[in-house]
Amino acid sequence: xxxxxxxxxxxxxxxxxxxxxxxxxxxxxxxxxxxxxxxxxxxxxxxxxxxxxxxxxxxxxxxxxxxxxxxxxxxxxxxxxxxxxxxxxxxxxxxxxxxxxxxxxxxxxxxxxxxxxxxxxxxxxxxxxxxxxxxxxxxxxxxxxxxxxxxxxxxxxxxxxxxxxxxxxxxxxxxxxxxxxxxxxxxxxxxxxxxxxxxxxxxxxxxxxxxxxxxxxxxxxxxxxxxxxxxxxxxxxxxxxxxxxxxxxxxxxxxxxxx
Amino acid sequence: xxxxxxxxxxxxxxxxxxxxxxxxxxxxxxxxxxxxxxxxxxxxxxxxxxxxxxxxxxxxxxxxxxxxxxxxxxxxxxxxxxxxxxxxxxxxxxxxxxxxxxxxxxxxxxxxxxxxxxxxxxxxxxxxxxxxxxxxxxxxxxxxxxxxxxxxxxxxxxxxxxxxxxxxxxxxxxxxxxxxxxxxxxxxxxxxxxxxxxxxxxxxxxxxxxxxxxxxxxxxxxxxxxxxxxxxxxxxxxxxxxxxxxxxxxxxxxxxxxxxxxxxxxxxxxxxxxxxxxxxxxxxxxxxxxxxxxxxxxxxxxxxxxxxxxxxxxxxxxxxxxxxxxxxxxxxxxxxxxxxxxxxxxxxxxxxxxxxxxxxxxxxx
Numbered sequence: 071x072x073x074x075x076x077x078x079x080x081x082x083x084x085x086x087x088x089x090x091x092x093x094x095x096x097x098x099x100x101x102x103x104x105x106x107x108x109x110x111x112x113x114x115x116x117x118x119x120x121x122x123x124x125x126x127x128x129x130x131x132x133x134x135x136x137x138x139x140x141x142x143x144x145x146x147x148x149x150x151x152x153x154x155x156x157x158x159x160x161x162x163x164x165x166x167x168x169x170x171x172x173x174x175x176x177x178x179x180x181x182x183x184x185x186x187x188x189x190x191x192x193x194x195x196x197x198x199x200x201x202x203x204x205x206x207x208x209x210x211x212x213x214x215x216x217x218x219x220x221x222x223x224x225x226x227x228x229x230x231x232x233x234x235x236x237x238x239x240x241x242x243x244x245x246x247x248x249x250x251x252x253x254x255x256x257x258x259x260x261x262x263x264x265x266x267x268x269x270x271x272x273x274x275x276x277x278x279x280x281x282x283x284x285x286x287x288x289x290x291x292x293x294x295x296x297x298x299x300x301x302x303x304x305x306x307x308x309x310x311x312x313x314x315x316x317x318x319x320x321x322x323x324x325x326x327x328x329x
Numbered sequence: 330x331x332x333x334x335x336x337x338x339x340x341x342x343x344x345x346x347x348x349x350x351x352x353x354x355x356x357x358x359x360x361x362x363x364x365x366x367x368x369x370x371x372x373x374x375x376x377x378x379x380x381x382x383x384x385x386x387x388x389x390x391x392x393x394x395x396x397x398x399x400x401x402x403x404x405x406x407x408x409x410x411x412x413x414x415x416x417x418x419x420x421x422x423x424x425x426x427x428x429x430x431x432x433x434x435x436x437x438x439x440x441x442x443x444x445x446x447x448x449x450x451x452x453x454x455x456x457x458x459x460x461x462x463x464x465x466x467x468x469x470x471x472x473x474x475x476x477x478x479x480x481x482x483x484x485x486x487x488x489x490x491x492x493x494x495x496x497x498x499x500x501x502x503x504x505x506x507x508x509x510x511x512x513x514x515x516x517x518x519x520x521x522x523x524x525x526x527x528x529x530x531x532x533x534x535x536x537x538x539x540x541x542x543x544x545x546x547x548x549x550x551x552x553x554x555x556x557x558x559x560x561x562x563x564x565x566x567x568x569x570x571x572x573x574x575x576x577x578x579x580x581x582x583x584x585x586x587x588x589x590x591x592x593x594x595x596x597x598x599x600x601x602x603x604x605x606x607x608x609x610x611x612x613x614x615x616x617x618x619x620x621x622x623x624x625x626x627x628x629x630x631x632x633x634x635x636x637x638x639x640x641x642x643x644x645x646x647x648x649x650x651x652x653x654x655x656x657x658x659x660x661x662x663x664x665x666x667x668x669x670x671x672x673x674x675x676x677x678x679x680x681x682x683x684x685x686x687x688x689x690x691x692x693x694x
Contacts, residue, residue: 220412220414222410222412222414223414223416225379225381225401225410225414226408226410226414226416227416227427228380228381228400228401228402229379229380229381229401229402229404229406229407229408230402230407230427230428230431230475230476230479231402231428231431231432231479232402232427232431233400233402236431240427241416244418245416245417245418
């Protein structure tokens, strides 16, 4: 199991350090570890404006997507859980309906709507498109989180003297934070890795996110070691972001609240 | 501390009336318990008083002020939930300080009030712990401390002991009684446990299906229940309710239970004379049936069915011509299938109308 999981990561990592001779072997077996490990690829990439630019675009897009989808999704989820109103099922179905279709199907209508709105060829547009994908998930994750928090806590806060809004911000939200962090990680990953929407929405501009850049390089010069290096760099922020947010993901956040 | 008055309060969920015309006054410093089976509407009443539930009809007054439309945070009542509802992301001290901070008390006062209440509830040294690191009993005390630190007008307790184990429950019960004595707070307590209701309260209100069945001091209700529901709800093991018939022979009234004929003493003759020839329900508590030949009245023979020893006494189920009866005795030597003589203490017996279930004497008064 560990082997299956680790093998691709190892191969990617190995390639990223390989010198040209270890990749282009002319028919001989590719060595398990490069003959002369080198950071050449990384040096090249990190000094290339194109790569840095794409990385910054990706980061901006992902963070923006996280912020927007939490702002939209969390209050929606809270309302869906705490207040009962008619048509709730229809509403939730509508909210996730974009996920009924493959991305490649929904991308054209999205671009069509986004173009007159000026959401094409910029970070905001891509982030907005990513929110279309992520908000349903945020709502679902956050609904689960709020459902797991007993309503007693909020009512108790009210009886102790808090208004509804104070009760939400002093009790419910802090208790929900670990679960919402998970949602944030999810959105970040989704946006960071997303290709189709980013590709179409940035098609006629100089901007590109990392997955888009990766594709551009792939179509011209498929160099294994360079590609692997990009892949490694692509994974680093994901790992970092996960570690940062994980601090809030303590298990048993509500333990001891009731009973 | 304050007086609470419910005036013809009704609560409906859609067409379902869960609280029916509920009126009750809780006097200043009084400990009143609302007791009834689960789903009888008692928690709803408590939540309406706390402001967590809207009132469909009727009014609730706290200290003479109508509170129907006052939001919970402005009612100056404190409530302890069955689940305790401790804030898991706060320490014990922060939990206790929560209400004080919202009332913008000066920091120094908050600190000293926390210290006081930690001491009062034997929680010293636990101020920095989180709720998850506390035992059930400690959590319960934190919940109480958090409510009482605000010196509320009324303290509402919703089944606060039901999540504790039997031993702890007993200890917290006396603890609650001590706290009530020391702080002289008005307490409104909700439980389905009749023992808690009996042992804690100044007055008990028995509820069933959204209706207040009877209100009174614990012993008053125990000794003269208004109907068969109240009679069987209070007391463990429950009162024996038997189909019977009152008959007049000459100058004496008899209660016929199956083939047994029990004479009523002269002093009750007046009260039940009008029931002569009527079918009734005869109620007798297990502790009012004694074993032996001596005592008031004529012994009847019954067969021992089950013996449940409790240590100091035993619950014994006997069969009296196929009618099952429970009785409590301190005799240690009873064994099943033996035939023993039993005597009913007719002075303590209750008579209920067969149709309505109402106590015949209460109704007459």
